[in-house]
Amino acid sequence: MRSKKSQTTNHKLQTNQSGFSMIEMLIVLTVVVLISIGFFYKFKIDKEILTELAAKEIVYSIREVKQKILSGDFNEIKMNKNCPNDVCIFGINFFGGKTYRIFIEKSYPPNYKFDQEDLILEEKNMPRGVSYLTEDFKDIFFESPYGHLKARGINDIFIDCSEGCFLKVFSDEKSKEVNIRLNNQGLVYVE
Helix, strand or coil: CCCHHHHHHHHHHHHHCCCCCHHHHHHHHHHHHHHHHHHHHHHHHHHHHHHHHHHHHHHHHHHHHHHHHHHCCCHHHHHHCCCHHHCCEEEEEEECCCEEEEEEECCCCCCCCCCCCCEEEEEEECCCCEEEEECCCCEEEEECCCCEEEEECCCCCEECCCCCEEEEEEECCCCCEEEEEECCCCCEEEC
């Protein structure tokens, strides 16, 4: 038979091997929650920065097209594409919210309409998780020699941008939105 003393010792050993205490569990849970919040916050900040950079990239592309028209950098393309009487229209076609195209139209007289005969000079994609929305236009054009802007709407009707036309760039979860303003004089800026 076992003595009472050995039974008590065994009982004490068994109760001391019981697992994690409530305080240890709370500490671990707190650390996991803090790490999760940190990752979520960093992800949100990255999306906001990415949205702002995408808006600036669109503004840069629009200004670059305008500058090339004013400086005559597109003249070589005009000659290679046989633009009649130097009538080629350069513009940017916005479609689908994820891609935009810089193109040249070589119709005479110009119909300011993007179609298959036009030459796509460059196609740019929005970063993953960022989209754009045009307020009421789908194409913009710059006319030589002064770089005045024309906007064409969904029904091929010209839109007056004297008060400003807007393009919104936003993250897909709508945590950040940036407005780009365009006007008839060709001014483009981020609001």
